[in-house]
Amino acid sequence: MSGPLIEFQNVSFRYGEDQPWVLKNVNFTIGEGESIAIIGHNGSGKSTIAKLINGLLSPQAGKIFVDGMRVNEKNIWAVRKSVGMVFQNPDNQFVGTTVRDDIAFGLENRGIPREEMIRRIEECLTVVNMSDYVQHEPHRLSGGQKQRVAIAGVLAILPKVIILDEATSMLDPKGRSEIVDTVSALKNNRHMSFITITHDLNEIIHADRVIVMNDGELWLEATPRQLFTKKDELVQIGLNIPFVARLAEELTRVGVELEKHPLNHEELLEELWTYHSKM
């Protein structure tokens, strides 16, 4: 493997001369095929990181590299080809009047020949399980379906990394699980990097690594499991601990020592029903 896919070198950013720094000297790297979660309280600078990665914003200090290219005016279109982004609001990123037209939008922008477009649209809609909705207008789709179309639209340009910026935060529980399932299926089947931005700790359990942001600073890099051992600190920087982790901690407090920190219901169950036999 060559160098990292994404690299931040001492990146600082603010929205204006007279505004406070939103990112302060941030450093991290993301490898090819890696699945990263970025968490942090509202306003901690997560979306700003996402927008810096594909050049929607540019830093006042430091350097950003994507796929071996420095992110700057000259490389911006090549960078955007490697980076696919799914935003928070399902409605405000749907450009086409139908599902088919919307997926075509990104392909048209890149001058992909029509036959190739048709092939890729079909393929990507199958991947996100939306083939039955090709001619649907956005107002006839649920939030989860719109976000799946957004993912298909991003997949169609064959990016190296997909950034999901709180892509599930405006969805109902059903839509949320649709997106989570779609993304985890993609992770298994494609060699691509994923950056999941969220302020919901429940969504980080599938990540290889978690970057925790606090007030514009990179607060911690850790695996999900390591992270859940720092519950008090996480609460302090304004994050909600998931139910399973909270329960596990309460159990530890009353003297029930669990072998490892459970990340989800299954692991917790496993720990609990084998607990007695280990005593």
Add this chain to the structure above:
Amino acid sequence: MNNTLIIGQYVPGNSLVHRLDPRTKIVIIFFFVFFIFFANSPASYGLLTLFAITSALTTKIKLPYILKGLKPVWFLIVFTFFLHLFVTKEGEVLLHIFTYPIYSDAVSQGTAISLRFFLLIMVTSLLTLTTTPIEITDAIESLLHPLKRINFPVHELALMMSISLRFIPTLIQETEKISKAQASRGVDFKTGSIKDRMQAIVPLLVPLFVSAFKRAEDLAMAMEARGYQGGEGRTKLRQLRVEKRDILAYVLFVCVLIGLFFTRS
């Protein structure tokens, strides 16, 4: 959610008229509207009416439905007729309505003008009945293409139109939501004086505008992230193609025009 929301008055169908290239329809209708003003004899009017009715029948949309769609303009058509009937004072007196003389030219002119008006509206509504708004947008983009040379922003205009079409239902849904939310807070849209009702609109419009601006900002960001960099070097998924049926439509229409010049007096 409101699933039956249709933009415009498009009636889905598979008739010959539906399948015509939207550019063909626009060009023919444009010239039809232009040449209506050349008709001046009963035979020439008859010919144009025949063409309009035949086209309407070809769409396989029920004629009463099409005529019902003209409802808002029926009044104007009838009004125009009576205006001419009472104002024109040429030709011979045909009869008296309560001592008010009605002239022969008044009848013929009233009929002619109303008929023109009727044909004009009917034929243009055939376009919107058989063509989706997005097809019309594509057609306009294609027809205006030559204007690119004088730096007219054809692609941008078409993109603007299609994004508007995309967001109209979203904004309508949002308006409904806001008006319900405000009604539940006690804003009364339905009763009171005109002034009261106008004032009640303010708490509806303000949040609507705020959210529309937010949407515009988000959308611009999303479009850029998806590689949008203007019309240069773009390919198109939706394509318009001139088929045999389009040629046929043009030929028929030219025949009607030739007929028009022979039937003029």
